[in-house]
């Protein structure tokens with residue numbers, strides 16, 4: 001995890017949380033690729049999910065973080081891309097299990113749904129937890 005390059009993106013609803021989580025990533029030793037948005041101007045969350053998926057497809061990053069108000073829209077948009085397994089998490093348990101069982105490669109957070117501390121804990125669990133493999137391998141393979 002330390003040294004890993006992680007992309008992060010949000011819509012306008014997630015800008016503040018994105019800034020906080022960039023610090024968490026940096027403290028964890030990650031290189032951060034910020035794909036925007038940068039201000040409070042209203043933007044469309046699919047554009048930011050698409051930007052992250054494009055970076056993953058290009059091999060620039062293997063994992064990322066997406067944030068919108070609920071996490072729902074940006075997570076739906078991300079999961080339309082082949083190879084993206086985006087998990088909307090509201091607590092550390094779902095973040096941990098998204099890695100252990102689903103090999104999630106994108107953590108999705110709702111800035112209007114969780115506080116900064118919970119988001120931080122979700123992010124650290126996402127970064128630190130390995131995929132369990134075994135019986136989960138076959139299921140994840142079926143996701144395409």
Ligand code: RB5
Pocket residue numbers: 011013014045068069070071072073074
């Ligand atoms: C933006 O107002 C809001 O709709 C968006 O951040 C997200 O919650 C959509 O799912």
